[in-house]
Amino acid sequence: MVEFASKVVLVTGAASGVGAGTAKAFAKHGTRLCLVDRDEENLAKTETECKNVGAEKVLAIVADLTKDEDLKRVMQKTIEEFSELNILLNIAGICLNAPIEIASFKDFDDTYNINVRAPLFLTQLAIPFLEKTKGSIVNISSIASKEYADASQMIYCMSKSSVDHFTKIAALELAKKGIRINAVNPAFMKTNIFQSWLNSAEDAEELVQGRAKLVPLGRKNVKVDDVINAIMFLASDRAKMITGTCLFVDGARHLTGI
Template sequence: MPRFSNKVAIITGSSNGIGRATAIILAKDGAKVTITGRNAERLEETKQQIIEAGIDSKNINSIVGDLTSIEIQDKLINTTIQKFGQIDILINNAGAAIIDPTGSTGIDQNVSIYDKTFELNVRSIIELTQKAKAHLIASKGEIISVSSIASGPEAHSQFPYYSMSKAALDQFTRNIAIELVKSGVRVNCVNPGLVKTGIIQATGAPTEVSDKLYEFLGSNPDCVPIGRVGQPEDIANLIAFLADRSASFYIIGQTIKADGGSSLMLAMNTHNLTDFLK
C-alpha cells in the first residue's frame, strides 16, 4: 500500500521547485493534494505533471493566490476540507528572498523589505498553521516547514532579512513542536542549502545568470562539497520522509539540513554573489 494512502496534504508554494516536487512525490505515493501558488500558469503545470504521473485529477485541489492573503489562507483550508474531508499533512514551503528594488543590500535595505519578507516567510506560516491546527489534531497529522541553512549562526550580510526570517521559522518549529506533540501532531523543519529552483529568477535575474550562479557555486568544493547544487527532488524526498510517520516517528521539532555539506564550510560568503545579479 502506498505510504500516503488516505492522507491529505496541503503544499504551499507548489507552482515550482521544491513545492512542485513534493506535491508530485506525495501524490504518486497515494496522497490527495492541495497545491497552491501565485502563478496560475506554473501551478497548472504542476497539476498536469501530477496527472501525467498517473494521478486522477479528482485527487488534486488547485488554488491560485498569494499566501499572505487571509482570504487565500481560508480558501486553502476550507476547499481542502470540502473536497477531501480532512487535513493530515501541512507543508509550509512558500517563501522568498525579497530583493530591494533600489539594489541595496545588507543594512541599507529598506525596512519595508523586512516587513514583506517576514509577512511571507513567517507570518503567513503562523496564520496558516493556526487555521490548520484543529484539523491536524483531529488527524494526528504532520507539519513540515521549509527553512534554509541561511538560518544558521553564520553571517549572511548581504540579505539579513531573509536569514532572520528563516531563523524565526526554525524557532517557531521548535516552539510549536513541543506544544502540538501533546495532541499527537509532529512538527519538523527542513533546512535546504543551494537548490536549483526559480528563486534566483524571482529576483529578476535572467535564466542564464541563474544557471551561471548555480554552476559556479556547485562546482566549488568550498561552497558545496558534494560537487553540485541540490535538485528539488533532493529536498522533496526528505520532506516526504518527515511526513511519513512510520519512517520518522521519533523525530520531533528538528531542523534537518540538506545542503551537500555547505554548512560545514565557511567560504561561500567570501564570494560577492550580487555580482551575478548585475
C-alpha cells in the same frame, strides 16, 4: 510509500520549484492533494501533472498567502473538499536582494509575510484537523538560518532563522496533540526563488560554481530531489519519533561556518 495513499496533503508554493516537485512526488503515491500558489498559470500545470502521475484527487487554489482571508479560504476549501488533513507542507517562500543600506519596509514585510507569517497562521488553522489525524507538518527553511550568512540576503536570513524557531517551539506545543512539525534546511538550489534576485543565468551559474567549492561533500549543488526526499521522510511514519528537527540538506556546508 503505501502509507501516503489517499492521505490529504496541502502544499503551498506548488506552482514551481520544490513545491511543484514535492506535489508531483506525493501524487505518484496516490495522495489527495490541495495545491496552493498565487501563480495561476503554473499552478494549473502542476495540477495537470499531478493528475497524470497518479494523484487520487487534486484541488488547486489560487491564493495570496499574505492575505488573512486567503489563508482562511485555503483551509476552509481543503476541509470542504476532503473532510480531513494529514500533512501540511509550508513550502512557499521568497528571497529578495535587500542589504541593509537599501532594504525597504516593503522588502521586510513581503519577506516575513510569506516566509514566516503565512506558515505560522496556516499551521494554526490546520491544528484542529491535524490533531484528528495525528498528522505532520514540514516547513522549508534554509542553510541561511544558521552559521551561514549572506550580506545581500539579510532579511531572508532573518526570516529563515524565525522559521527554525517557529518549528522548534511549535513542536513542543503540538506534541501533546500528536502533531509532528519539522523543517528542511537546504543549501543553494537553482530554483526560481534564488534566480529572481540574480541579474542573469550567467550570474546564477557563477554563484553555483562559487558555492560548490564550499561544500565538503563535493557535490556541485543541492538538487530539488534531495529536498523532496527529506520532506517525504519527515512527513512519513518512518519519522514518527522526529519532531522539532531542522534537517540540513547541504552536504555539510553549514558545519564549515563560511
